[in-house]
Amino acid sequence: MNAPAVALEVRNIARNFGGVVALRDVTFSVREGEVVGLIGPNGAGKSTLFEIVSGNIRPSGGRVAYFGRDCTTMASHLRRRAGMCRTFQKVRLFESMTVRQNISVAASQCLPKGRDLGEEVNNILAQMRLEHQAERRPSELTLADRKRVEIxxxxxxxxxxxxxxxxxxxxxxxxxxxxxxxxxxxxxxxGITVIVVEHVLSVLAAMVQRLVVLHNATVIADGTPSEVAHDPVVIEAYLGTKQKALR
Amino acid sequence: MEAALPESARGGVAKPSSEADARRRRAFIYGLIAFLLVASLPFLPVNNYIIAAVVRALIFISLGQAWNVVAGIGGLLSLGHGVFLGIGCYTTGILFNQYGIPPWLGVWVGAVLSLLVALVMGSMTLRMRGVFFALATVAASLAMVQISRHFVDLTGGADGLALKFFGNSWWAAQSRTPAPFLYASLAFVTLYYWITRWILNSKLGLEMQAVRDDEVAAAAAGVAVFRTKMLGLLVSAAMTALAAGLYMQFYMAIDPEAAFGLSQAIQLQLPALIGGLGTAWGPIIGGAVMIFLSEVTNWGGTKIGVSGVDILVYGLMLLVVVLYAPKGIVGSVLRNAMKGADR
Structure with a gap:
């Protein structure tokens, strides 16, 4: 049986902001269908890495490949149309639009030919349990619902x-x-491949198949949650103690 | 060409309720009554001064609707939209006076020139975030003031350009009475209202509103941000230049300040700002309120021997709107009455 394709490959990514090194030689890959967690303390470079992968920031060095295709310099809207999707740390919705319109914007850009736009929007609303909120504006929603709209x-x-x-x-x-x-x-x-950035490791551990740990702008561990939790480098650099990490 | 979105993908009209339908019908009936009332003015016992005032209102509504497309729907704050007004006016006037080309044709040349200028301005500034676009439009306005003053033979310099008058003439699109302009300007307002409605309900409109709300999120939703901004600017520039043709034929003259000056640019923005940014009805209501108040106060000012009161009124109106109704009359005051109707 063939191994799943590599959905995302981040190779030797570096990024400097003036004299500040935000990312240094970051390398990891994610296979199709995997759920991977990306963790690290504040300032480790997680958000910068996210911005680089999604195309909002250009890396100072290295490359990003998406299903084998180099997309390091590809515009963010083209990555999205190719199926590379993201949410934001602080929820960013189109506040003047209804929930339905928020979803319609993306669906109208990215829907493959032959599929019905209205049907797709209704499917997403049903899947995210937002049918009853469809005509509301984001300001009328709870944080949990806003996050569901964004997803x-x-x-x-x-x-x-x-x-x-x-x-x-x-x-x-x-x-x-x-x-x-x-x-x-x-x-x-x-069959969507998922990368999750989180602080709550105990939540991630139950959810992901692999964890990539960033610390001081570089990857210090990459393995199963159990392997990462027992990794002495991770324990020393980020988690403190094993018990604290998995609590 | 951008397609209209299916009903189920649109927001406000996605699930039309009978109440929303009734409100939409009501808005349509009010609009139709206003249209018929304005169209029948020449047949009513109304003097030409009133008709001319209505024409002025309709021209500013058209220009305001054009600005509304780029600023209200697209969120691009163009502070120098007079550039496109000036290009439209001067091109029509110069082609007519110097080369005998009728305004029916000249106005299209003005629109093409405006598109070219918008393309250059947009290419230089629309990839930047922040105030750069707004500053670029101001810079372009200031440059155009100097250019129009410099080429005296073509533009008449600081004195401006006056159209050669041929009396009542279809060929020259001129008239001794304001009635023909009333119908022309009414046609412009109606057409621009439908264009705005169409944009709001189209895929392009949804993209423009997404970019206006949040550029980064729009790109993350697959919207080509630069292309969307550029399309909005081009549509608005062409609409402004075409309405400028009517402006030129009605006023019969243009000068650098009236075309490219800051006060003119602000006047172009007022209908949408007062009526409601990003709505199809906003500039119509805002423009009508603006000209009505300005005419009343000018009349009152004349009685007491004070001139230029209309500028003061514009300023006060803007202040009141910013403080008490930031979404404009349609967005704030009439929000509940028009809920569900196509604003």
Whole structure:
């Protein structure tokens, strides 16, 4: 049986802001269908890496490949149309539009030919349990619903790789669990590869197959949650103690 | 060409309720009554001064609607939209006076020139975020003032350009009475209203609103941000230049300040700002309120021997709108009455 294709390959990525090194020689890859967590303390470079992968920031060095195609200099809207989707650390919705319109914007750009736009929007609304909020504006929604709209907009039309930037932060335990269920459902039902940036390692450990740990602008560990939790470099650099990490 | 979105993908009209339908019908009926009332003015016991004032209002509504497309729907703050007004006016006037080309044709040349200028301005500034576009439009306005003053033979310099008058003439699009301009300007307002409605309900409109709300999120949703901004600017520039042709024929003269000056640029923005940015009805209501108040106060000012009160009124109106109704009359005051109707 063939191994799954490499969905994302980040090779020797570096990024400097003036004299500040935000990323240094970052290398990792994600296979199609995987759910991978990206963790690290504040300032480790997670957000910068996300911005580089999604095309909002150009790297100072290195390259990004998406399903084998070099996309290092590709514009962010073209990456999205190719199925590379993302959410933002601070939810960014189109505030003047309804939930339906928010999803329609992405669906109208990214829907493959032959598929019905209205049907796709309705499917996304149903999948993200937003049918009753469809005509509301984002300002009328709870944080959990706003995050669901953002994920719905991210996957609308065509999505092969979903990058979630702290989508669970600020949610109650129940809300976070529901959202994790929905994300896992997207991974299983739509075959979407998922990369999750999070601080709450205990939540990620139950959700992801692999963890990539960033510290001081570089990758210090890459393995299963259990391997990472037992990695002495990670424990010393980031987690403190194993017990604290998995609590 | 951008396609219209299917009903199920649009926002406000996605699930039309009977209440929203009724409001939409009501808005249409009010619009139709206003249209018929204005169209029947020449047959009513109304003097030419009133008709001319209505024409002025309709011209400013058209120009305001054109600005509304780029600024209200697209979120691009053009502070120097007079550039496109001036290019439209001067091109029509110069081609007519110097080469005998009728304004029916000259106005299209003005629109093409405006498109070229918009293309250059947009190419240089629309990839930048922040105030660069707004500053570039101001810079272009200032440059155009100097250019129009410099080429005296063509533009008449600081004194401006006056059209050769042929009396009542279809060929020259001139008339001794304002009635023909009333119908022309009414046609412009109606056409520009439908264009704005079409944009708002189209894929392009959705893209423009997404870019206006959040450029980064729009790109993350697959919207080609630069292309969308450029299309909005081009549509608005062409609309402004075409309406400028009517402006020139009605006023019969243009000078650098009236074309490219800051006060003119502000006047172009007022209908949409007062009426409601990003709505199809906003510039219509804003422009009507603006000209009505300005005429009333000018009349009152004349009685007491004070001139230029209209400028003061514009300033006060803008202040009141910014403080108490930042979404304009349609967006704030009439929001509930027009909820569900196509604004």
């Amino acid at each position: 719905g907009r991210a996957i609308a039309g065509h999505c092969r790789l979903l990058m979630l930037d702290e989508s669970l932060s600020g949610l109650t335990h129940d809300e976070a669990e529901h959202l994790i269920d929905e994300i896992m459902q997207l991974n299983r039902a739509r």
